[in-house]
Amino acid sequence: MFLAINTSDARPIYQQVGDGIKELIARGELKEGTVLPPVRQLAADLGVNLNTIAIAYRELQKEGLITVKHGSGSVVASRTSTERNQDELLRPLRTALTQMVLAGWPESKILKLVMNELNIVGKGNK
Amino acid sequence: MSLNWLAVIYYLLVWGAARIRGTYRRWRQPLLRGQEWFFNVHVQPDFYAGAGRKILQEYRMRIFISWAIEAPVTTALFVSGHVQYVSFLILAMAAFIHVFQVFSVDRAERQARQFAVEEAERPVAALALSLKARRLRDYTNFKVELVIVFCLVSAVAVLMRYYFSTSPDHHNLRLVFAAPAFWLYAQIGFLLAKVVVVAWRTPIPQSHMEEHLAAREETRKLYLKACDRARVLLSLAILCWPILLSVPRARLGRASTIWLTAFLMLAVVLGVWQEIRRKQVLAVTLRAQPVKLPDLLGESGALRWPVCYQPSIPMIAPKGMRGYSLNLANQLTQLGAAYVVGLVALFALLRMFH
Numbered sequence: 001m002f003l004a005i006n007t008s009d010a011r012p013i014y015q016q017v018g019d020g021i022k023e024l025i026a027r028g029e030l031k032e033g034t035v036l037p038p039v040r041q042l043a044a045d046l047g048v049n050l051n052t053i054a055i056a057y058r059e060l061q062k063e064g065l066i067t068v069k070h071g072s073g074s075v076v077a078s079r080t081s082t083e084r085n086q087d088e089l090l091r092p093l094r095t096a097l098t099q100m101v102l103a104g105w106p107e108s109k110i111l112k113l114v115m116n117e118l119n120i121v122g123k124g125n126k
Numbered sequence: 127m128s129l130n131w132l133a134v135i136y137y138l139l140v141w142g143a144a145r146i147r148g149t150y151r152r153w154r155q156p157l158l159r160g161q162e163w164f165f166n167v168h169v170q171p172d173f174y175a176g177a178g179r180k181i182l183q184e185y186r187m188r189i190f191i192s193w194a195i196e197a198p199v200t201t202a203l204f205v206s207g208h209v210q211y212v213s214f215l216i217l218a219m220a221a222f223i224h225v226f227q228v229f230s231v232d233r234a235e236r237q238a239r240q241f242a243v244e245e246a247e248r249p250v251a252a253l254a255l256s257l258k259a260r261r262l263r264d265y266t267n268f269k270v271e272l273v274i275v276f277c278l279v280s281a282v283a284v285l286m287r288y289y290f291s292t293s294p295d296h297h298n299l300r301l302v303f304a305a306p307a308f309w310l311y312a313q314i315g316f317l318l319a320k321v322v323v324v325a326w327r328t329p330i331p332q333s334h335m336e337e338h339l340a341a342r343e344e345t346r347k348l349y350l351k352a353c354d355r356a357r358v359l360l361s362l363a364i365l366c367w368p369i370l371l372s373v374p375r376a377r378l379g380r381a382s383t384i385w386l387t388a389f390l391m392l393a394v395v396l397g398v399w400q401e402i403r404r405k406q407v408l409a410v411t412l413r414a415q416p417v418k419l420p421d422l423l424g425e426s427g428a429l430r431w432p433v434c435y436q437p438s439i440p441m442i443a444p445k446g447m448r449g450y451s452l453n454l455a456n457q458l459t460q461l462g463a464a465y466v467v468g469l470v471a472l473f474a475l476l477r478m479f480h
Contacts, residue, residue: 003255004332024257035476037259044440045327046255048422051438073259 001029005046013048016114017056025065026121036074049101130209132386137200137212140394145193147371147401152189156182156234159412164238165231166416168246177241191225232449249420252332256339262324265350270358273312277361279440281306282370300479302371306364312473313360316353320464322458323349327441329419337414343408351403353394363389421445 003020005013024030036057037045043053059072060066067077100110156164161174169178194221197334203211262414289302323346331336366385373381429446435454436444442458443450453459 001257002335003257005252005253005255007249007253008251015235021257031258034261036135037257040324040440041260042255042257044325045329046422047327047329047419047441048297049438050440075232 013046014052014056016057017042017046017053021056021060022063022065023121029077029121032076032078034076035047037078038073130207132383132390133212134204134207136386136390140390140397141216146396148223149189149193153186155231156185158408163190163416167235169238169415170241170243173238173241178238180456181237184237184307185230188226188230192219192226195219195222200299229449231425237336238447247418249418250331250333251420253329253419254332254335255329260324262321265320265324265347267354274357274361277365279311281364281368285371288368288371298478304476304479305475306367307472309360309364311469313357315465315469316360318355318458318461320350320353321444321461323353325458331417333417334414339455341414342384344410348403348407352400352429355400359392359396360387360393383447400461 001024003017003024005016005020009016010107011019021030030036038041039050039053039057043050046053057066057068061068061074065077066074068074097110100113105113134209141384151303162168162171164173164181169335174182180376200212203215217420225393227247285302285306285370289297289299292298326346328342370378370381370385423444428449429436429444429451431446432449432451433454434444434446434451437455440456441453442456443452454463
């Protein structure tokens with residue numbers, strides 16, 4: 001269970017941490033009830049400010065992907081507890097698809113790519 | 127043989143051998159990865175023919191600073207007949223040598239970086255971060271803890287019984303409890319050291335992740351086991367104390383000699399064991415090629431002094447402009463400081479006991 005952080009990535013560190021954890025949950029590598037490392041440990045390991053990790057955890061908590069329990073730290077929440085509307089979920093997909101169409105990619109290539117990514121990311125649903 | 131003589135023998139043979147071995151190891155350390163490396167800095171091919179020679183010499187001279195401090199103090203102790211303080215000198219020197227080595231290596235590496243291979247000095251962009259919660263209990267051997275608890279509980283029970291079995295006029299709190307209290311406190315110190323080792327930060331590059339991960343974990347386990355061995359040794363000392371106290375006065379000298387010799391032998395065996403294990407871990411560590419990790423904190427410029435107070439920085443000693451800066455806001459730093467204060471208080475308290 002490793003989180004990939006890349007300094008050449010345009011996204012800020014907190015977002016990379018949040019996205020990385022989301023991806024691991026989606027793939028099923030982080031199962032419901034898994035205890036995440038404390039903010040202090042993750043921040044110290046990465047060598048960043050406490051707030052950087054705290055923001056990432058807060059975002060995940062807001063999205064219902066993790067729950068913070070006193071005494072046992074942050075725990076991966078049940079997948080059914082994630083309540084987000086369709087529009088909200090479709091927005092990033094639409095943005096990504098727009099970019100691909102504008103880049104001139106044929107529909108077949110886009111479809112293949114989406115299916116591949118879904119296979120990787122959607123492992124946790126199988 | 128008197129106890130003082132045993133202390134002298136211990137100092138000269140065991141500590142002396144450990145010191146010579148340690149000095150030799152530190153002497154060789156910069157070149158362990160070959161002539162292309164200076165510690166973990168990938169240097170240019172002509173480094174050791176030019177400026178590198180001076181940097182290497184300066185580093186090697188610094189190794190002898192601890193000898194220069196220790197020699198006069200030891201001589202003064204031996205000449206004045208205060209041989210009983212030798213064990214405290216060993217403890218203080220061991221702490222000093224380890225802390226000083228960290229700063230010495232950091233200084234040498236900083237000097238060498240000017241002559242490093244350019245591409246090797248570029249920080250790696252891709253990092254891997256373990257999402258496994260690292261807790262002390264994950265690195266705890268419960269059998270060892272059981273032995274320690276058994277030793278402590280049994281010793282305390284017997285010591286209490288011994289203390290209250292003597293007539294109130296002959297109660298001697300210092301004789302019965304001083305040594306075990308000191309050993310117990312030393313044991314708590316090793317437990318604190320374990321917490322620090324578990325918290326030791328471990329970002330690793332995504333390339334050659336397995337080698338780096340193995341190197342970090344093996345090193346962590348080596349230090350943790352060393353702490354556990356020291357704790358068991360101290361617990362056994364506490365357990366043996368009531369036995370020593372119950373020996374008749376006429377046989378006390380002989381019993382003490384046997385007791386100290388046994389511990390001396392045990393310390394030697396554990397020392398050799400640790401050295402063998404250290405060499406195995408070194409082989410694993412050398413397989414992971416050093417890389418420069420990026421500074422994601424971006425506050426190095428603000429950390430100008432050897433100490434700082436940064437509640438938002440979770441590290442004990444973040445890297446600053448002139449080396450490491452001890453973070454006084456860190457919980458472990460505060461615990462360490464409290465431990466030192468507690469040690470002084472314990473000594474003061476033990477002096478008051480009668």
